[in-house]
Amino acid sequence: MPTSAASPQDQLPPVPGAPPLPALSEQARRLIAVGLVSDSGEVTPGRLREAARRLEEQVPEGALLVVSEAVLPPSVLVPHLRAPALGRDRGEREGFVVVDMPDVDDFAPTAAVQLPEAVVYAVTAPDRGDHLRNDSPAEADAELASRGRSPLTLAEGVHWALQTPGVLARNACYMTIGSRLRKGAGFDARTPALWISNGTGRDGRERRGAPKAGWCWWNNRHTWLGFASAESRIG
Template sequence: MSDATVPAVPPSAEEAPAVPVLPSLVDQAERLVALGLVGAAPGAPSADELLGAADRLGGAASAGSLLVVADAVLPPSALVPGLRRRVGGRAPAEKPGFVVADMPDIDDFAPTPTTVVPDAVVYAATDPDRGDAMRNWSPAEAEASILERGRTPFTVAEGVHWALQAPEVLARNACYMMIGSRLRKAKGFDSRTPALWISNGSGRDGRERRGAPKAGWCWWNNRHTWLGFASGAARVA
């Protein structure tokens, strides 16, 4: 994408909170175990198997990589409720994640032809980036730029795993889309594009969900000032 076609980031959204550093892959595996996500589904690795895989991948993947359990084993719908975001005020609370009402088919969003995911139950995604510089870009614009730079957009499962391990990666005015997953139709793809952001508690979300992590969607050709595009450098199995 040439500089002339790069959408401007509005001044109010230029400064984004720092992206948290991920712990070791073994620590990430232990968190998934603590959340009760291991062994809960057919084909899911046991705690020992996951820890062993994480230890092995730790020797192959760079520091700061993200541990991922394949969505065939742990689909996004099973992961999203494990998301938490601390909301302050007089009575601080942790709000659980949720999937928007008009995306009941979130698990049907699959990797695109240019998003090559390893045929492995457990793998690592290296050098995760929130794509803050691409806020106010459309998914179509961001996809072209990510691929031109030799990177790979995150799938829904990868994006949710990231927020599970580092809740602070979702911040006001700095959340992200996951354009490595799309829903196939008879011709082409569904225009809905998966994203993770923070609910304002309006509409069908419900006031009680204000401040909660929200898995939803945006249109493929639309731009949003608060959404970047999660991507990685590579996947290691």
């Protein structure tokens, strides 16, 4: 009996699972340690620590701590990402936003994303969406909706990579289709994503291995990009 052909998903290379997230209180300490939260900011270290303690009593383990993008937009968050250089290169690479996305902070949560009113909130059960690699954003959006999951926003996706840098792995990075740019009655076709730069083209050789906030077309497929999503958000 002839065997059936393998599906595109069956042909994708295996990838390591996403690393576990630390406790919310530890995530708060990291945001403070990297300088994203200070006494002069809208969210002070004391306020952040208190919010983390409160949320730890309400959410299961493995949740992600997020500071509202009204306070910490992607353009502020991304440069704090770090990843080891590739190959024979040494040291760490700093995160960056691609040059043709100067409007990165204008990508706003879609109607599919219900953000809490709280300035500090938790994202429960974040998932990288590896099973959706090689789907287009349009296809993945429908699949996530059918499973009752909410796509992560770009800011949430950056928070995740900041807390566990290993979540961005070669051949297993992710799109954040919870953020779109309004254009007339619809959306701009660019769709935000996070992945590891190869240091080619306008990225520059010096950015080889760096975490990268960029975009892909809404109807295109990429074998190395899953679709990050959450079970819920609690503020």
